[in-house]
Amino acid sequence: MPAISCGHPQVGEPGRSRVVRSIRWHGVGALGLLASAVSFGAPATGPAGVAELAREVRNKGWIAYGNFRARGDMDLYLMRPDGSDSRKITDTPDMHEGAPQFSPDGRKLLYRRVRRTTKLEHRRFGFQGRVIIANADGSDPVAIGEVGEHPWACWSPDSKQVSCLTLEGIQIVDLATEKVVRTLPRKGIYEHLYWSPDGKWFCGVANTYGGKWTVVRLNAETGQTNPLFRPPGGQAEGQSRGSDISRGLECAPDWFPDAKRVLFSRRPHRPEGHSWTQLWMASADGKHVRPVHAEEGRHLYGGTVSPDGKYVLFSRAVWHDRGGQVSVLQMGLTRRHDVPTFSGEGNRFQEAFPNAKRVPVLGLPAGLEPDWTYANVKEKESP
Numbered sequence: 001m002p003a004i005s006c007g008h009p010q011v012g013e014p015g016r017s018r019v020v021r022s023i024r025w026h027g028v029g030a031l032g033l034l035a036s037a038v039s040f041g042a043p044a045t046g047p048a049g050v051a052e053l054a055r056e057v058r059n060k061g062w063i064a065y066g067n068f069r070a071r072g073d074m075d076l077y078l079m080r081p082d083g084s085d086s087r088k089i090t091d092t093p094d095m096h097e098g099a100p101q102f103s104p105d106g107r108k109l110l111y112r113r114v115r116r117t118t119k120l121e122h123r124r125f126g127f128q129g130r131v132i133i134a135n136a137d138g139s140d141p142v143a144i145g146e147v148g149e150h151p152w153a154c155w156s157p158d159s160k161q162v163s164c165l166t167l168e169g170i171q172i173v174d175l176a177t178e179k180v181v182r183t184l185p186r187k188g189i190y191e192h193l194y195w196s197p198d199g200k201w202f203c204g205v206a207n208t209y210g211g212k213w214t215v216v217r218l219n220a221e222t223g224q225t226n227p228l229f230r231p232p233g234g235q236a237e238g239q240s241r242g243s244d245i246s247r248g249l250e251c252a253p254d255w256f257p258d259a260k261r262v263l264f265s266r267r268p269h270r271p272e273g274h275s276w277t278q279l280w281m282a283s284a285d286g287k288h289v290r291p292v293h294a295e296e297g298r299h300l301y302g303g304t305v306s307p308d309g310k311y312v313l314f315s316r317a318v319w320h321d322r323g324g325q326v327s328v329l330q331m332g333l334t335r336r337h338d339v340p341t342f343s344g345e346g347n348r349f350q351e352a353f354p355n356a357k358r359v360p361v362l363g364l365p366a367g368l369e370p371d372w373t374y375a376n377v378k379e380k381e382s383p
Helices: 025-037 047-057 347-352
Strands: 062-068 074-079 095-102 108-115 130-135 142-144 161-166 169-174 179-184 189-195 201-206 214-219 225-227 248-255 261-268 278-283 289-295 299-305 311-319 326-335 341-343 368-373
Touching: 047 326, 062 095, 095 368, 161 189, 189 248, 201 248, 214 248, 214 261, 248 299, 261 299, 278 299, 289 299, 289 311, 299 368, 311 368, 326 341
Parallel strands: 074 095, 289 341
Antiparallel strands: 062 074, 062 368, 095 108, 108 130, 130 142, 161 169, 169 179, 189 201, 201 214, 214 225, 248 261, 261 278, 278 289, 299 311, 311 326
């Protein structure tokens, strides 16, 4: 699902805004393989809270994700939500395979396959390589279209079509015939296009409403759009008076199962210096907005909601002063609460949101672009 980084500018540097360059997936490599040994989540609320969360989610379906192997290519993996029963479902030394999406019915898996010699860049991965559709266990992969076709392909609610974000507009492609059956104006959306579970809306990142990084909703019938961060008075729900988070950069949206809310990454602008990307949620009309989860010292990307809406899965990035290169990527999972949550140090976050709650976060292996299904994915048979 939604992605690891948005190429956000780092704000607050004297005299300029230094752009964080797009993460090159090939640059994560061995560092990503080491991330599973790094513990981020447990100390804040104690190992018991994390262990309880692990037991709670253990049998709640499967998570698909991409990760680099020691030989340098990215493959796809499946695991239980507590990190157990991990198994590799692709093995193509000359290719990268990433950005998995389970079909809504849980039977299929859509992903992109890119030549290993290609530089995988987050902001371009939706345009790179070929779309592949396989069974949910990775078996019987079939290429859909040619290299570069069907950019930002995303499942329709009935699993029979995909939406694609092209220069001509948002194209709806019938998978049985591979024909374009409809085209809609894209209204400034340029990446991370996702179709709502009820089929009535799209969301994506657009260069409209006064910003280059604005998450918007688009009506699939009328083409009308609205921004998702437009709370009354510029104040998020639960925000303390005197704190200013009205400006910020948004990316990587994903729908809640009810199609009434959207999860996205947001980096609030802080005049005093560097800020960290947080997970936020908004009602689809943009009027009810608040943070979901924050971690001081880590950027949170790739957020996706569990199929029942009770949990949030994401990737964490720790940055060092090396031109914005990611040093550690690790997936994390936590419960979704009715108030903003955080783990680790949270003084600055609590100043802005006094009702914020410290919660356990289950640290998972290194991984990119995770997606979650409650369907029963059986292990594919060996040839």
